[in-house]
Amino acid sequence: MNAAGLRSARQPFGLLLKQHPRAARTYSSTAVATPPTAGDGFVPDEQSHGLPGGIPSGVGIRGETTSYRLASGVVLSRPPMLTRSLTPFEESYYFYQRRLNQRLALPFTRYFYFKKGTAADTERKRKLKALVEGGQLWTGFGKTGWKDELMVGDESHRSDDNGYRRLVESSVTGEDGDSASFEAPLPRRTKADEVNDRRSLDRAGERTLYLLVKSKREKHAWRFPQAVLQGRETLVESAKRTLAEAAGVNMNTWFVGNVPIGHLVYEYEKGFQGDADKIGKKVFFMKARIMAGQADLKDNKLGLEDFLWLTKEEIGEVVDKSYWESVKPMLVAH
Amino acid sequence: MARKAKAAPQGDARVRMVRYFLFHPAAHTPRPLKFGTMRMLRHWTIHRAWLLFKRAERIERERELETQYNKIRDACEELAKTDTRLFRNAISKKDVGTFPIEMRIPTDTPPKKGWNYGWRRH
Structure with missing residues (x-):
C-alpha cells in the first residue's frame, strides 16, 4: 500500500522538467533563477547578422545581454x-636491443627455406658472402658473437635510406639480373x-x-x-x-x-x-x-x-x- | 633410441623437415647472455638512461595534455557564463558524429601521389 502510494506520488522526470524548467539546471554554480528573457535591452545587429529577426545569441545566465x-x-x-623520426639516442638504443636479441635468437634455418643446391640457395650464398666481405654482417653466433657493441663514433648502424640499399643487396629474389623489382621508397623530405x-x-x-x-x-x-x-x-x-x-x-x-x-x-x-x-x-x-x-x-x-x-x-x-x-x-x- | 635412428625415415619429407626445424636440437638453442662486470655496468647505465628518457617524454606529453584540457575547461566555463544554450549544445553528446574512415595513420614514407588536392564536395 505504501509502495503504491510512493509510486503514485512520484512524477516522471520529464514532467518535473516541464513544471520547473530551471530546476534541473545544475551545470553552473553561478546559475541564478532569473528567467533568461530574450530581447531586454538587446537590439540584434541586423547588418552584421544578416538575419532580420534573428534571435540574439548573447543572452547570459542571469538574463543580461552580454556586451x-x-x-x-x-x-x-x-x-x-609521417612517423616521428627517432632521436640519436633512440636510434642507438634500438640498435643495441636488436643486437642483444640477435644474440638470444635461434639461428636462421636456411635449409628449411632454401633447398640445398638450388639457384636460390646459390644466390643466397653469393649475397651473404658479399655482405661478410663488405663487413656489413654481424651474427650473434661464432667466435665474435660477444662483440655486439659498436665502438664510439661508429655510425655504421645508421642508414640514410631506411635500409633500402642493404635490403636490395641482401634479399634473395630468384631473378638473374639486378633487382629492378624493388621500388625505392620516397624520401621523407x-x-x-x-x-x-x-x-x-x-x-x-x-x-x-x-x-x-x-x-x-x-x-x-x-x-x-x-x-x-x-x-x-x-x-x-x-x-x-x-x-x-x-x-x-x-x-x-x-x-x-x-x-x-x-x-x-x-x-x-x-x-x-x-x-x-x-x-x-x-x-x-x-x-x-x-x-x-x-x-x-x-x-x-x-x-x-x-x-x-x-x-x-x-x-x-x-x-x-x-x-x-x-x-x-x-x-x-x- | 639408436635403433629408431637407424630405421628408414618414414612419412612425408616436408613434414620431417618442419618437425626438425621446429624442435631444434640442443646445439641450436641460443646461449644465455653472459656479461662481464664492465659490460653489465654499461648495460645497466644504458637501461637507466632509457628509463629517464621515457620518463621525460611521458612528463612532457602529460603536461601538454593537461594544458589542452585546462584550455577546454576554461572555454567551457566561459561559455556557461556567456550563453547557456550554446553551453548545453557544446556539452551534449548528441550529433558528435562517427570517426571518419578517410583518416590515414602516419607512415614511414609519404604517399606516392602526395596530398589529395583535387577533392571536391560534390
Whole structure:
C-alpha cells in the first residue's frame, strides 16, 4: 500500500522538467533563477547578422545581454603524415636491443627455406658472402658473437635510406639480373619541404599543420578563420559555416566533438565603430581535421586575402603576440 | 633410441623437415647472455638512461595534455557564463558524429601521389 502510494506520488522526470524548467539546471554554480528573457535591452545587429529577426545569441545566465559579440573560430589541422623520426639516442638504443636479441635468437634455418643446391640457395650464398666481405654482417653466433657493441663514433648502424640499399643487396629474389623489382621508397623530405611552400599540405610530414588566414588589415592580420555567430546556430554549426565561408567547401574535414578547445576574449580598440553596442568579442575555437582537399580563398565572404599551413612554432612567428599567448595551449607540439 | 635412428625415415619429407626445424636440437638453442662486470655496468647505465628518457617524454606529453584540457575547461566555463544554450549544445553528446574512415595513420614514407588536392564536395 505504501509502495503504491510512493509510486503514485512520484512524477516522471520529464514532467518535473516541464513544471520547473530551471530546476534541473545544475551545470553552473553561478546559475541564478532569473528567467533568461530574450530581447531586454538587446537590439540584434541586423547588418552584421544578416538575419532580420534573428534571435540574439548573447543572452547570459542571469538574463543580461552580454556586451561581447560571440564568434566561433576553426582550428583546422592536418595530422602528421609521417612517423616521428627517432632521436640519436633512440636510434642507438634500438640498435643495441636488436643486437642483444640477435644474440638470444635461434639461428636462421636456411635449409628449411632454401633447398640445398638450388639457384636460390646459390644466390643466397653469393649475397651473404658479399655482405661478410663488405663487413656489413654481424651474427650473434661464432667466435665474435660477444662483440655486439659498436665502438664510439661508429655510425655504421645508421642508414640514410631506411635500409633500402642493404635490403636490395641482401634479399634473395630468384631473378638473374639486378633487382629492378624493388621500388625505392620516397624520401621523407618532399619537394614542398625543399622549396618551403607554406601553402602546401605535403610539407612537414612529421608535424601537425594548422590553417591560418590573413585578413586585409595591418594589425592582427593572421588568425585562425573566425566569424560572428548567426541566429540560433550552435558553435559547431557556426564553425562549419565559418570554414566554408573562409576557405571554400572543397575540403574533406571532420569536426572533433561539440566542445570548444579554447577561447579568446578581447576588447575592441578605442575608436572602433564597427560594432556599436558591444565592447569586444569572445571567440570559441572548434577543432577540426582535414583529410583531403585544399583551402580556396576565391570569393570568400570574410574578406581574406591569403592562407598558410603552419606548424606550431611557425604560427608563433606569424601571429600577434597576445593572440599567440592565448592560442598556444590549444596546439600540439608535434 | 639408436635403433629408431637407424630405421628408414618414414612419412612425408616436408613434414620431417618442419618437425626438425621446429624442435631444434640442443646445439641450436641460443646461449644465455653472459656479461662481464664492465659490460653489465654499461648495460645497466644504458637501461637507466632509457628509463629517464621515457620518463621525460611521458612528463612532457602529460603536461601538454593537461594544458589542452585546462584550455577546454576554461572555454567551457566561459561559455556557461556567456550563453547557456550554446553551453548545453557544446556539452551534449548528441550529433558528435562517427570517426571518419578517410583518416590515414602516419607512415614511414609519404604517399606516392602526395596530398589529395583535387577533392571536391560534390
